[in-house]
Amino acid sequence: MSSRVEILNDGGYRSDGRRQYELRDITIDLSPRGTADGSAMITHGLTEVMVDVFGPREAKLRGQTLHDRALLTVEVGIVPFSTGERRKRNRGDKRILELAATIKQTFEPIVQTNLYPRSEISIFVSVLQQDGGLLPASINATTLALLTAGIPMTDYVTAITCGVHSTAPLLDLTTLEENDLPHLTVASLPRTFKVTLVAMETRLHVERVSECMKIAGEAGKVLHQEMKRAVEARTKRLVQAMDMAPRIGGVGGGVDRDVDMDEDNQT
Amino acid sequence: MPRPPSPSIPEKEFLFNSLKESLRLDGRQSLEMRDPVFTFGPDLGWVECALGKTRVLAQLDGKMVKPTPERPLEGIITINSEISPMASSDYEPGRPSDEEVTMTRMLDKVLRRSDAIDKESLCILAGQRVWHLRLTIHCLADAGNLLDCACLAGIVAFRHYRRPEVEVVGEEVIIHHPSERAPVPLSMHHTPFCFTFAYFPDPNTPPILDPSHLEQRLSAGLISIALNAQKELCVIQKAGGVPLSQEQVLGAIDIAVGKAVELDRIVTQRLEEDWKGRKVEIR
Numbered sequence: 136m137s138s139r140v141e142i143l144n145d146g147g148y149r150s151d152g153r154r155q156y157e158l159r160d161i162t163i164d165l166s167p168r169g170t171a172d173g174s175a176m177i178t179h180g181l182t183e184v185m186v187d188v189f190g191p192r193e194a195k196l197r198g199q200t201l202h203d204r205a206l207l208t209v210e211v212g213i214v215p216f217s218t219g220e221r222r223k224r225n226r227g228d229k230r231i232l233e234l235a236a237t238i239k240q241t242f243e244p245i246v247q248t249n250l251y252p253r254s255e256i257s258i259f260v261s262v263l264q265q266d267g268g269l270l271p272a273s274i275n276a277t278t279l280a281l282l283t284a285g286i287p288m289t290d291y292v293t294a295i296t297c298g299v300h301s302t303a304p305l306l307d308l309t310t311l312e313e314n315d316l317p318h319l320t321v322a323s324l325p326r327t328f329k330v331t332l333v334a335m336e337t338r339l340h341v342e343r344v345s346e347c348m349k350i351a352g353e354a355g356k357v358l359h360q361e362m363k364r365a366v367e368a369r370t371k372r373l374v375q376a377m378d379m380a381p382r383i384g385g386v387g388g389g390v391d392r393d394v395d396m397d398e399d400n401q402t
Numbered sequence: 403m404p405r406p407p408s409p410s411i412p413e414k415e416f417l418f419n420s421l422k423e424s425l426r427l428d429g430r431q432s433l434e435m436r437d438p439v440f441t442f443g444p445d446l447g448w449v450e451c452a453l454g455k456t457r458v459l460a461q462l463d464g465k466m467v468k469p470t471p472e473r474p475l476e477g478i479i480t481i482n483s484e485i486s487p488m489a490s491s492d493y494e495p496g497r498p499s500d501e502e503v504t505m506t507r508m509l510d511k512v513l514r515r516s517d518a519i520d521k522e523s524l525c526i527l528a529g530q531r532v533w534h535l536r537l538t539i540h541c542l543a544d545a546g547n548l549l550d551c552a553c554l555a556g557i558v559a560f561r562h563y564r565r566p567e568v569e570v571v572g573e574e575v576i577i578h579h580p581s582e583r584a585p586v587p588l589s590m591h592h593t594p595f596c597f598t599f600a601y602f603p604d605p606n607t608p609p610i611l612d613p614s615h616l617e618q619r620l621s622a623g624l625i626s627i628a629l630n631a632q633k634e635l636c637v638i639q640k641a642g643g644v645p646l647s648q649e650q651v652l653g654a655i656d657i658a659v660g661k662a663v664e665l666d667r668i669v670t671q672r673l674e675e676d677w678k679g680r681k682v683e684i685r
Contacts (some may be wrong), residue, residue, distance in 0.1 A: 233507045236500050240642025244623075293608075319638070329645035331626070335638040336511050340657055344635060348648050 140314055150311060151180075158295075158307045158354065164363040165283050171259075173284025177276040179307060181266035184273050186280040187259045194255035195249045206253035211237040211273070213262040235260070238273055241294075241322055241332045247287045256286060266308040268296045270320050270334065275358065282366055284304075292331060293358040294322035297351040299343050304350050319344065321351035325359035328352060414620055420615075421607045426552035428454070428614060433657055435597075435612040438554055438668065442676045446585065447563030451555035453612065455545035460537060462563045466526065466575070467534040477524020477532040481509050483539035483552065490544040490615075505549050508596065508639060509539065512553045512628045516594050516636035519560060523589040526568055531563060531575055535588075546615035549626060553596035561622055561673055589684075592630040595665050596637070597658040599625050601644050609654060611661070625651065627658045631666035 140150050147154060159180030168174045170186035179182075194200045211234050215223045224231055238260065246256065258280070260273050271294035278292045298308045298316035308318055317339040322332035330348070339347075409417075417427065424432050436454040447462030447602035467478065485493045485502045493499065498506070512518075524533040537559060539552050567578045600613035600621035615623060619680070623643015628636040637653065641644070 196492070229503060229506055229510075232498070232503045236503055237641045243642050244644060274437065324645055327645065327647075329647050330640070330651060331645045333638045333640040333651055335635060336515055338516060338634045338636055341633045341635055341655060344638075344655060345648070345652050348651065352648065 137144040140311060140315075142315060143303060143305065149305065151309060155303055156306050156354070158349065158357065159309075161358070161361050162330045163279060163362065165279060165365060165369045167283075169285075171280075173280045173282070173286070175276050175279035175283055177272055177279060178264075179268050179272050179275075180309065181264055182268050182272045183262075183264040184269070184276045185261045185263055186273070187261075188256065188277075188280040188282070188284040188286070189259070190256035191286070192250040192253040192257075194253070195257075200253045201254070204248035205245055205246075205253075205254050206255045207239050207246065207248065207258065208255060209235040209242075209260065209277075211235045211238070211260045211262070213265070215285060217262050217265045234270060234273065237270065237332065237334070238277055240289075241274055241292060242277060242281070245288050245290060245292055245324070246281060247289065250287060256281075256284075265310065267311070267400045268307060268320075271295050271307075271322070274322050274332070275362065279362060279366065283369065290324040290326045291359050291362060292322050293325055293355040293362065294320060294332065295351050295354045296320050297347045297354070299339060299347060302343070304343075304347050306350060306354050319347050319351065321348055321355070321391065323352050323355040325356055409616060409619060413616070417616060417620055418602065418604065418607065421602060421610065422604065424608060426610065426614075426681075427616065430612075431685075432610045434483050435661065435665075438551075438665070440558060440669075440672050440676075442562060449555055449559045449562055450542075451551055451558060452684070453547060453551045453554075454614070455543055456548055456551045456553040457542040458548070459540040459542055460549045460552075460559035461540070462535060462537050462559045464533050464535045464563070464565050466531050466577075469525070469529060469532040472613075474529035475525050476521040478534040479514050479519060479537070480534070481506075481513060481519065481537045481539065481556070483509055483541075485541050485548070489541040489548065492544070500551055501548075504639075504641075505552060508549055508626060508628075508637065509552060509556060511637045511639075512594050512596055513556045513560070516628070517591055518557065518594055518636075519542050520589040526575055527570055527573070530573075535560075535563075542613065546618045547598055547612050549637050550596045550598050550612060552626065553594075554669075557593055557595065558669055558673070559589065561593065561669070562676070563588060592632060592634065593666060593669065594628045594630045594636040596626055596628040597661055599627070599654045599657075601625070601650075602647065604645065607651070611657065625654055627655055629655075629658055629662050631663045633659055633662075 162178045164176040173188040176185045191205050201208055211231050213224055215221050244381050274294040296308050296318050298305045298318035300316055317337035320334045439452040441450040450459045483506050487493050564587050566585050567583040569576045599609045599611055601609050601623040603622040625640040627638050
C-alpha cells in the first residue's frame with residue numbers, strides 16, 4: 136500500500152507536524168454530567184471520547200449478578216458524525232461489540248470488583264470524534280471516569296498506539312497514519328510496567344515488536360502523569376469546596392448570605 | 403440462563419498443582435500443541451481440522467458477483483462463523499456471546515485483514531465480475547482452544563481450495579469446468595497461524611500453549627498470537643486477564659515463531675499428500 140501522503144518526511148516530521156515520538160494534545164475534562172456517578176471526557180488531538188460510569192448499583196438484569204464480585208458492563212456508542220464518512224453503525228455491529236468486550240476485559244482485572252458483590256458497574260462510552268486511536272482514547276477515558284466515580288482500582292490503565300513506518304516507530308497515530316502503517320495498541324499499568332492489553336491487526340515483523348512495546352510503555356508513563364495531574368486538580372477543587380461548606384451552612388457567613396438573597400428578591 | 407457449572411475446588415487445585423510442576427492432565431509438555439489432524443472432504447475447500455477432541459469444519463465456496471463500487475478491482479471474502487450449542491453445552495443460541503464475538507473478529511483479522519489472500523487476483527473483469535469466496539466455519543466440538551482450531555481450519559481451507567479457470571474474451575467470461583481445464587489454486591501472500599497461550603493466577607506457573615477446555619476455564623488470561631512462518635506477526639490479541647510483563651509477551655511471541663514454522667511444514671505436507679491422492683484433472 137503506497138500512500139500519497141508522506142508519513143514521515145526527511146526532516147523527521149509527520150504529516151501533522153509532529154515528531155516521531157510526539158503525542159497529540161491531550162485535554163481532560165472531569166466535570167460531572169447528569170446523573171452519572173463518574174464521567175470523563177478526553178481528547179487525543181481530534182479523537183474525542185466521553186465516558187460515563189454508573190454504579191456500583193444493583194444489576195439491571197438480576198440473573199447476571201455475580202455472588203462474589205461486581206459485574207462490569209460496557210456499552211459503546213459511536214455517533215454517526217464522528218468520522219469523515221457519515222455512517223450509522225447499529226449496536227449489533229461486530230466491531231463495536233468487540234471494542235466493548237475489549238474495554239470490559241481490560242478493566243476486569245484492574246477494578247477491584249470483589250469489593251462489591253452482587254452489584255453492577257456500568258460503563259457507557261460515547262465516541263464523539265474519531266481520528267485514530269479510538270481504543271486507547273476509550274481506555275484512558277474509562278480509567279478517568281472510574282476514578283471520578285470513586286471505584287477502587289489497583290492502578291491506572293494508560294493506553295497508546297504505536298505504529299512502524301519502515302523501521303521508525305511512531306506514537307499516537309492519526310487515522311491517516313493508522314490506515315497505512317502496521318500498528319500496535321498497548322495498555323499498560325504505570326506502577327508495575329505490566330501490560331494488560333496488546334492488540335495488533337496488521338502485519339509486522341517480529342523484531343519490531345519489542346521496540347514498539349518499550350516506547351509505548353514510556354508513552355504510558357507520560358500519559359499517566361497527565362491523567363494524574365487532572366485527577367489531582369479535580370480532587371483539590373473538591374477539597375476546597377468542602378472547606379467552604381461549613382461557612383455557607385454555618386452560623387456566621389451563611390446566614391448573612393441567606394439574608395442577602397432575600398433582600399435581592401425583595402428589591 | 404443457567405451458567406455452566408464451574409470446575410470443582412479439588413479439580414482446580416489438582417490442575418494448578420500439577421501445572422506448577424509442569425505437568426498437564428493430558429500428558430503434554432507445557433508448550434506442546436496437540437497434533438492437528440486434517441480430514442479433507444470430497445470437495446476442494448472442505449477441511450475438517452481436529453486438535454485433540456476440538457473439531458472444526460471449514461468449507462469454502464466461490465461464486466461470481468459484481469464487485470462493490472468502492473473496490474471494483476478486488477474480490478470479496480466473507481467469513482461466516484457461529485458457535486452453536488452443538489460445540490459445547492456452554493454455548494447458547496441467540497445473541498452472540500463474548501466468545502463468539504472474539505472468535506468472529508479474530509477469524510476476520512487472521513484470515514481476511516492480514517491480506518493472506520491476494521484479493522486483486524480474484525478480479526475477473528474490472529468493475530463487472532469478481533470472485534466472491536465464502537468461508538463457513540462450523541464448530542463441531544469444543545474441547546478447548548476453539549479459536550486456534552478454527553483459524554487453522556480456515557486457512558487450510560483457503561490453501562486447499564481451487565477455483566475454476568476462467569477466460570475473458572472481450573466482455574464475455576467463460577468458466578471452464580474442472581473437467582476441461584485444471585482448476586487454479588488461490589494466490590496467497592502468506593499463511594498465518596494462530597497460537598493461544600494461557601496464563602495462570604500463580605506467577606510461578608509457566609504459561610501453556612494450546613489450553614484444553616478445563617485449562618482454559620481455569621486460566622487467568624489468554625494471549626492469542628497469529629503469525630506466519632516468515633516471522634511476520636499478523637494479530638496479537640491480549641485483552642484482559644492477568645497483566646503480563648513485556649518480557650512475558652515477547653517470550654510468547656518467540657515461542658510462537660518456532661511453532662509457526664513447524665505447523666507450516668505439517669500443513670504443506672498434508673496438503674501435498676491429499677493432492678496426490680486426488681483426481682481433479684482429466685488430462
